[in-house]
Every structure is written in C-alpha cells, then in structure tokens.
Amino acid sequence: MAKAPSGKPLSGKQRSETNETIRFLLKLALIVFVFRSFIIAPFSIPSESMLPRLLIGDYLFVSKWNYGYSRWSLPWGVPLIPGRIFGSVPERGDTVVFRSPDPEPGDTDPAHDDHDVIKRVIGLPGDTIQVRGGQVILNGKPIPKQRIADFTLPLTPNFDATHCESDFQDTDAAGQPICRYRQYRETLPGGRSYRVLDQRDIPEADDTGLYTVPAGNVFLMGDNRDDSADSRFAAPRGMGYIPLERIEGKAMVGFFSTDGSAEWLKPWTWFSAARWERIGEGF
Structure with a gap:
C-alpha cells in the first residue's frame, strides 16, 4: 500500500489526487507531442549559413503540415510513421527544416551526426543545377543575380569576430565593429526572390559540376553561399541531395531573437x- 511521507498509508483522497496529477501530466505530454509533431514546432538558428535572412540567435516556428509526415516529423525521429504520408513537394525558394543525412559508415565526427538543419529549396526532382562563376544555373538558365547594398551585421556575443573573417570586419558610422558582406538578390522563375551573400570566389563552391536532382529528392542551398555545407557538396563536406521524407517542415515566422548578451x-x-x-518576420 502506498505510504504518506509520515509512514501512514495514503488516504483515498490523496491517492485520487496523485492519480489525477499523473493523468494530467501524461495528457499534457501527449498534447505537446502531437502539436509539435504535426502542427507547429520551434527551431533555433545555430549558425550563419542562412545569412542574411536568419541570424544566430533567431528563434522561429516551423509549420509541420506543408510537405507531409514521416518519422522525422516526430521528436528524435521516433520510427512510428512508415515512409511518408500526405506527401507533397516544396516550392522553389521555400525555407525548410530537415533532418540531415546519417553520417557515412566509420565517420565519427560529431559535426556529421544527424541533426536538424535549415536551408533554401533551389532544385526540385528532375531539375538540373550547376553553379558557374557564383551564379546558379537552373535547368540551363541562369538565375538572375543582382548586386545590392552590402549587408552589415554588428559583432555581438553570439556573432563575434571568430564568425567574421578579418577581410570583412569594419566599423559603422558610430565606430561600432561590424561584419560587411557583398549582398545580391536572386530571382527564381516565377518571380520569387531572396537575398544571398557571396564574399569571395571559392572554386569548389562557385564552379560546380552539373547536378540532376533524383526523383524523391530536393537540392538545397544556404543563402550564405561561402559558408554553407549543402547539396553542392557530397558527404562528409556537405549533404548532397536531401530525400523528401527527411523534410520536417516550412519556416513560418520568427518569434524571438537575441544577440547572445543576456545572462x-x-x-x-x-x-x-x-x-x-x-x-x-515571416518568410
């Protein structure tokens, strides 16, 4: 028989209250699990690969219903959903959260462990993609890339000088340290546009071979083109093509952002x- 802290048996009323509390907590956990898995989940930005749109310290909501559901829709990738259900293909330009591919056999680098990542959809199944001179060629046609005003970002505790190469460090009109990047606007077929950064010429990133996106996969790129491990590179340096079943949801809106100086x-x-x-800010 259950005992009270004093050693006396619990009364019927006390047992009832304890059972009700346990049932309430289990129901609450189930509601949170379902809501996070199938409706909306939070996501935080850990790196600068999606600058200028997303900064380290941004927090956003990801909608989970847009592209269907798979085991990766569930927390920790619990294998409760076989394959992919209610599936649909993202649109070019969508910003998506996905589960990175499993590390290669024998790869023990923790940076390559499967984890949640956010990138932009550039190529759909059947598309051909190549990068020449830093310009994306989609299905044989260059995506317009227009130079616009430099993107500047203050140096803060979560984006300090270690995140900004010395060549790009500068000061603003008030004398505060900033990072300055060359910024461009890309415009996809259909008119959807977004900003990208391209600091320097990197042969393996700015001049690639020709990719043909396999069925059931997408080609993803980071907006910070010189600092993104994405579909341009095979594992372990990048991620290659991303299977649709690994896409968890679509970036919806930012709900908080911090510069990292809080204690x-x-x-x-x-x-x-x-x-x-x-x-x-929406997407």
Whole structure:
C-alpha cells in the first residue's frame, strides 16, 4: 500500500489526487507531442549559413503540415510513421527544416551526426543545377543575380569576430565593429526572390559540376553561399541531395531573437539582448 511521507498509508483522497496529477501530466505530454509533431514546432538558428535572412540567435516556428509526415516529423525521429504520408513537394525558394543525412559508415565526427538543419529549396526532382562563376544555373538558365547594398551585421556575443573573417570586419558610422558582406538578390522563375551573400570566389563552391536532382529528392542551398555545407557538396563536406521524407517542415515566422548578451542571473538583460525588430518576420 502506498505510504504518506509520515509512514501512514495514503488516504483515498490523496491517492485520487496523485492519480489525477499523473493523468494530467501524461495528457499534457501527449498534447505537446502531437502539436509539435504535426502542427507547429520551434527551431533555433545555430549558425550563419542562412545569412542574411536568419541570424544566430533567431528563434522561429516551423509549420509541420506543408510537405507531409514521416518519422522525422516526430521528436528524435521516433520510427512510428512508415515512409511518408500526405506527401507533397516544396516550392522553389521555400525555407525548410530537415533532418540531415546519417553520417557515412566509420565517420565519427560529431559535426556529421544527424541533426536538424535549415536551408533554401533551389532544385526540385528532375531539375538540373550547376553553379558557374557564383551564379546558379537552373535547368540551363541562369538565375538572375543582382548586386545590392552590402549587408552589415554588428559583432555581438553570439556573432563575434571568430564568425567574421578579418577581410570583412569594419566599423559603422558610430565606430561600432561590424561584419560587411557583398549582398545580391536572386530571382527564381516565377518571380520569387531572396537575398544571398557571396564574399569571395571559392572554386569548389562557385564552379560546380552539373547536378540532376533524383526523383524523391530536393537540392538545397544556404543563402550564405561561402559558408554553407549543402547539396553542392557530397558527404562528409556537405549533404548532397536531401530525400523528401527527411523534410520536417516550412519556416513560418520568427518569434524571438537575441544577440547572445543576456545572462540568466540578470533578468533585465533578457530584454536588452532581444532584437525586437526581428520578431514577427515571416518568410
């Protein structure tokens, strides 16, 4: 028989309250599991591969229903869904969260462990893609790439000088340290456009072979073209083509952003570190 802390048996009322609490917590856990798996899930940005659209310290909601469901829709990739159900193909230009491919046999580098990643969809099944001179060639036609004003980003605790090569470090009009990048606007067939960064000429990234996207896969690229391990590169340097069943959802809206200067024991810094202007930005 269950005992109270004093050693006395629990009364019927106490047992009932304990059971109700356990049932409530189990129901709450189930609701959170279902909501996160099939409706909306949070995602945080850990790297600069999607600059300028996404900064380290951005938090966003990802909608889970857009492209169907697979085991990777569930937390930790629990294998409860066979294959892919209610599947659909993303549109070019969508910003998607996906589970990276499994590491190659014998690859023990923790950076290559399967984990959630965010990139932009450039190629769909059957598309041909090549990069020449830093310009993406989609199905034999160059994607227009227009130079626009430089992108500048203040150096902050979560984006310090170690994230910005010395060649790109600068100061703004107030004398504050910043990182300055060459910025371009790409426009996909159909008129969808987005900004990309291209700091320098890197032969293996800016001049590639011709890729043909296999059925059931997509070709993904980071907007920060010189600092993104994506479909341009095979494993272990990149990720190659990404199977549709590994796509978890579509980036929907940013709900918070921090420059990394907050301290847990100083609650007022939670507000001063917030980048309020980024909250509510959609895709």
